[in-house]
Amino acid sequence: MTLAPQPPSRHSYELRTAARRLGRRRFLTGTAAAAALAFATNLPAAGAAAAAELDPARITENPFTLGVASGDPHPDSVLLWTRLAPRPYESGGGLPRSRVTLRWELAHDERFSRIARRGSVTAHPEFNHTARAEVPGLDSDRAYFYRFTTGRWTSPVGRTRTAPAPGARISELRLAAVSCQAYHDGYYTAYGHLAEEDLDVVLHLGDYLYEYAVTATGGARAYTDRKLPAHYNRETVTLEDYRLRYALYKSDPDLLAAHAAHPFVVTWDDHETENNYxxxxxxxxxxxxxxxxxxxxxYRAYWENQPLRAPQRPTGSDMRLYRRLQYGRLAQFDILDTRQYRSDQAYGDGWQTPGPDSEDPARTLTGATQERWLIDGWRSSKATWNVLPQQVTFAQRKDRPTADFKLSMDSWDGYPASRRRVLDGWQAAGADNLLVLTGDVHVHYGFDIKKDFADPDSATLGTEIVTSSVTSGKDGADKPANWGTYMAANPHLKFYNGRRGYVAVTLGREEARADFRTVSAVTTPGAPLTTAGSFVTRAGAPGLKPV
Structure with a gap:
């Protein structure tokens, strides 16, 4: 039943041929562009005839090798996800180009003796046999267990949780922030520990996937008991490349465990597509x-492989990923996309001396529409904590304490006018307690967000918690070589650690607590978990204080 992979050279030729036919404006708006895009990425066209249906009894190998996931909790519904792939490292996952019917069950208990809802969903070959079920009519702020079945096969059991009801005055919300999981840089040990945490939700802040080649031995994983197929040892470019790379990443047992244990809220950064685009x-x-x-x-492969709801389904090269989630009166989450709409980086992608180009008022990291959406959301927010899950470092981060400092042009430092508009909008909105959650940089940071970063005595407007990577950058160190320089150059930087891990955040009515979790190594499996630092910021009194 294995579907033979399409020759990369042919697919690459088709991409280039389609691109040459279209001018840029027509590509973005015209019907011919949509047709070419659908052709080049194997997307089902509107009104296309459905594939033949496969009898699930013909599936002779476990199709649930990539587990289950849930995401974007609402007060009355959950989103459930799985993918059928008996042989995930093969093109098509080892299934023919036929649709497959799955049944799903949602229960109050792990033994499924008290079923809350059940139904069916179809896994289409056009979506790489991924399937998602949006389950309505649920109780708010409640844990549920779920599973899928097809033929004689049953998926692993997942646990999810609905959000609190609108206006509910809950006392506590427990979350974790994760990012940057280069498969070739090490083992997902941090996810194994995260799966054991007592959490309401996990926020993935980008770089779920890396486009770089993975060798037959898994890079730093240095496999001796297996050999990865040769098609992983090249950069991802085509739809098939991205789909296969997700299959590799999502087959990791620790990542499988984390998805099964907690609902995820995801946003991307650059590597899900290409570095620094x-x-x-x-x-x-x-x-x-x-x-x-x-x-x-x-974008297509990202949507297929993440527990995202229908409004996030992409149209061609566009995907509305920014969105808002409410957790009663305690927290509002405004999930940002700082890649799809940004101006090109000034002076290149690296660390540069700021100047007229980077400080141009017209430059934007979010795009005007998303910026207005964010500030309008703050104006109407009644939440105790306004949480901003996003990708790149928000606070100013100088590389040295002297006047010849440089800044990262790929972060908000490369878009200071955009940051100024957002902070001005925050102040004008009159909302409470800004908490920015960030990934990208492969280290733990804790920042105070200043009204004027050039003046350490200016007002503190909020807090930024930056999570380290799950693996990217390999093992790291508690104090990187530039630790002292950074601490001296940035007086608003309150914590800096260079190990791998994640951040556990507890939001309460009076304060928010951030626990920076680290593992000692990712290049060898099974490292223990340590809390490298703990800080709190009090409601109504922004600023990080060590515990």
């Missing part, structure tokens, strides 16, 4: 139309 501008000298075809493939 900005809007429709690629990292390298590739025509924009060709890059948008690649972006369409990456």
């Amino acid at each position: 900005a809007g429709d501008t690629p990292e390298n000298d590739v025509p924009p139309d060709e890059f948008l075809l690649r972006r369409a493939s990456a």
Whole structure:
């Protein structure tokens, strides 16, 4: 039943041919562009005939190798996800191009003796046999257990949780922030520990996937008991490339355990598509139309493989990923996308001296529409904590304490006018307790967000918690070589640790607590978990204080 992989050279030729037919504006708006994009990325066209249905009895190997997941909790519903892939490292996952019917069950208990809801869903080959079920009519702020079945096969059991009811005055919310999980840099040990945490939700802040090649031995994992297929040892470009890479990442047992244990709220950064891209501008000298075809493939595979709801389904090379979730009166989450709409980085992608180009008022990291949406949401917020899950470092981060400092052009430091508009909007909105959650930089940071970063005595407007990577950068160190320099250059930086791990955050009515979790190594499996630092910020009195 294995579907033979499409030759990469042919697919690459098709992408380039489609791109050459289209001008940039027509690509973005025209019907011919949509047709070419659907062709180039194997998307089902509107009104297309459905594939034949496969009798599940013909599935002779376990199809649930990539586990289950849930995401974007609402007060009355949950989103459940799985993918059928008996042989996940093969193109098509070892299934023919036929649709498959699955049954799902949601229960109050892990033994499924008290069923809350049940139904069926179809896994279509056009969506790489991924399937999702949006389950309505549920009780708020409640844990549920779920599973899928098809034929004689039953998936692992997942646990999820609905959000509190609108206006509910809950006393506590427990979450974790994670990011940056380069498979080739090490084992997902941190996820094994995270799966054991008592959490309401996990926020993934980007770089779930890396586009870089993975060797037959799994890079730093240095496998001796297995050999990965040769198609992983190349950069992801086509839809098939991205789909296969997700299969590799999602087959990791610790990541499987984390998804089964907690609902995830996800947003991307750059590596899910390509390093340091900005809007429709690629990292390298590739025509924009060709890059948008690649972006369409990456966005499609991202949606297929994440527990996202229907409004996030992409249209061609566009995907509305920014969105808002409410957790009663305690927290509002405004999930940002700082990749799809940003201006190109000034002076290149690295650390540069700021100047007229980076400080141009017209530059934006969010795009005007998303910026307005964010500030409007703050104006109407009644939450104790306004949480901003996003990708790149928000607070100013100088590389040295002297006047010749440089800043990262890929972070908010490369878009200071955009940051200023957001902070001005925050102050004008009159909302309470800004808490920014960030990934990207492969270290733990704790920042006070200042009204004027040039003046350490200026008002503190909020708090930024930056989570380290799950694996990216390999093992790291408690005090990186630049620790002293950074602490001296940035007086609003209250914590800095360079080990791998995640951040556990507890939101209460009076304070928020951040526990920076680390593991001693990711290049060898099974490292223990340590809390490297704990800080609190009090409601109504922004600023991090050590516990």
